[in-house]
Structures are given as structure tokens and as C-alpha cells.
């Protein structure tokens with residue numbers, strides 16, 4: 001039976017994706033791609049086939065991607081050669097005849113020039129590669145995960161609070177300036193400012 005394979009299955013996102021898939025598929029339909037099978041014993045215990053491999057080992061990708069119909073490609077750790085890792089995985093998916101690849105880049109505004117180190121540029125690289133690969137692909141764009149929000153607001157935000165810059169003009173006053181969107185203009189008369 002051709003399978004749905006999830007890479008990075010020893011990590012958070014990969015494991016949770018498989019557990020979700022398990023609600024709608026028999027375990028025999030699912031496979032987990034991991035560097036260290038010891039870290040996926042729980043998944044094996046649920047009947048999910050565990051395949052050992054590494055993005056930097058093309059032979060292991062070839063073995064791991066055999067008889068796979070759909071692939072969820074979990075991006076590898078930041079501050080490693082993500083471009084090479086993802087390119088190896090996408091090339092192996094093409095060679096293996098995989099029909100559909102799902103990848104989760106971080107959400108960005110179209111044409112944004114904002115660069116998040118070790119994230120946005122690697123995502124753009126991977127997206128371009130997928131788009132030119134001939135594979136059917138889905139980009140499930142996600143916002144920053146809450147588990148890393150401490151990097152932005154401070155690790156002790158619960159104790160210290162969060163400081164934000166005062167707005168130049170309170171947003172309610174822009175109503176008087178007529179600067180609100182038609183949606184807000186229609187909403188405000190029924191919900192006056194406090």
C-alpha cells in the first residue's frame with residue numbers, strides 16, 4: 001500500500017501530524033521518517049512504520065521514500081544547512097515518484113522584504129524548489145509558534161510584563177480622522193468606543 005510519510009517525526013510537529021493522521025487513516029497507511037528510531041518507539045507502538053534516514057544521506061532518502069504517495073516535509077533545525085537538506089528531500093521525492101508534498105513555511109506578506117534569520121530565506125528557497133519540481137505541493141503557511149514567543153517578548157514576560165511603544169495616535173481617534181476601513185466604519189456606530 002502506498003503510504004503517507006511524515007519526516008521529522010521524532011519532533012513536535014511531525015509527531016503531532018502523524019497522531020492527527022491516525023484519526024483518519026489506519027496505521028498501516030502511515031510512515032515516520034526519523035534519524036533515530038529510538039525516539040519514535042511510541043509511534044511504532046501505534047503500528048506506524050518507522051523508517052530510519054537523514055536528509056543529508058541520499059541513499060536513506062531513497063529507501064525511506066519508497067512506496068510513498070504523500071509526503072509531509074518537516075523543515076530541519078535552524079542553523080544547519082537547511083537548503084541542502086530540503087533540496088535533497090525534494091529531489092528524492094521527485095525520484096521516488098511521490099505525488100504530493102506538504103511543506104510548512106512561515107507566513108509572510110506577499111513581496112515582504114522582512115528577513116527572519118534562518119527562517120524566511122530558507123523557506124523561500126524551499127518554496128521555489130517545490131514550485132519548479134513538478135510535484136503537486138501544498139504550502140501550509142503558519143505563524144510563529146507560541147513556544148518561541150519568548151524570543152520576541154522576553155523569556156520572563158509573565159513576571160516583567162511586556163513593554164510596547166506608545167502609538168502615535170490612539171486608534172480610536174483615527175475614526176474622527178475618517179481613516180477607518182469601510183468594515184470598521186460600519187461596525188463602530190453599533191459598538192462605540194469605550
Ligand SMILES: NC(=O)c1ccc[n+]([C@@H]2O[C@H](COP(=O)([O-])OP(=O)(O)OC[C@H]3O[C@@H](n4cnc5c(N)ncnc54)[C@H](OP(=O)(O)O)[C@@H]3O)[C@@H](O)[C@H]2O)c1
Nearest residue numbers: 008009010011012013014035054055075076077143144145
Ligand atoms: N514558526 C515558528 O515559530 C517555528 C518555531 C519552531 C520551529 N519551527 C520550524 O518547524 C520545524 C518543526 O518544528 P518542531 O517544533 O517539530 O521542531 P523539532 O521538534 O526540533 O523537530 C525537528 C525534526 O527535524 C528532524 N531533523 C533534524 N535534522 C534532520 C536531518 N538531517 N534529517 C532528518 N530529520 C532531521 C529532527 O530529528 P532529531 O529528533 O533526530 O533531531 C526532528 O524530528 C522546525 O525545524 C523549524 O524549522 C518554526
